[in-house]
Amino acid sequence: MTHTRRDGSCAQGNAVAESRHASQTVPVTMHPDQLEVTVDTAADLVAAQFPEWRSLAIRPVTSYGTVNVLFRLGEELVLRFPVERGETHRKRAWLEAEADAARRLLGRVPVPTPEPLALGEPGRGYPLPWAVYRWLPGDDAGSRWCRGLL
Numbered sequence: 001m002t003h004t005r006r007d008g009s010c011a012q013g014n015a016v017a018e019s020r021h022a023s024q025t026v027p028v029t030m031h032p033d034q035l036e037v038t039v040d041t042a043a044d045l046v047a048a049q050f051p052e053w054r055s056l057a058i059r060p061v062t063s064y065g066t067v068n069v070l071f072r073l074g075e076e077l078v079l080r081f082p083v084e085r086g087e088t089h090r091k092r093a094w095l096e097a098e099a100d101a102a103r104r105l106l107g108r109v110p111v112p113t114p115e116p117l118a119l120g121e122p123g124r125g126y127p128l129p130w131a132v133y134r135w136l137p138g139d140d141a142g143s144r145w146c147r148g149l150l
Helices: 039-049 088-105
Strands: 002-004 010-012 016-018 025-027 058-060 068-073 077-082 116-120 130-134
Touching: 039 058, 039 068, 039 077, 039 116, 077 088, 088 116, 088 130
Parallel strands: 010 025
Antiparallel strands: 002 010, 016 025, 058 068, 068 077, 077 130, 116 130
16 A cells, blocks of 8 residues: 655655665564554654644664664654554553653663653544653664674
């Protein structure tokens, strides 16, 4: 399936990974019956639930994770959308538990910890709660800085 993004480019598949070349997209399906999350869906949810952020650009993020699709929201934020279907109250409890754990770690460990900022609700085009965190710049755990450790 092909989706047209708000910036006019196209994306294919259930989840879209940002690549080094803006014209390339990579479809990523990790789970049977995986939820589809597009840039347009993310933008609609942000505009409806967090109008203060509606003018910020949204772009997909390359991720080695398997349970969330990530989108940058402006330069400071990241949106996390669970892709596995499930009961709304269970997904909300999972997201709340993650946010609580992240808050407890903030400033207590020697590595940067993502700061949870908001919890989005199900809405048009997406049936589950989702999360907004502060973006942490740098390399993720799957990148070159730790490959030598394995």
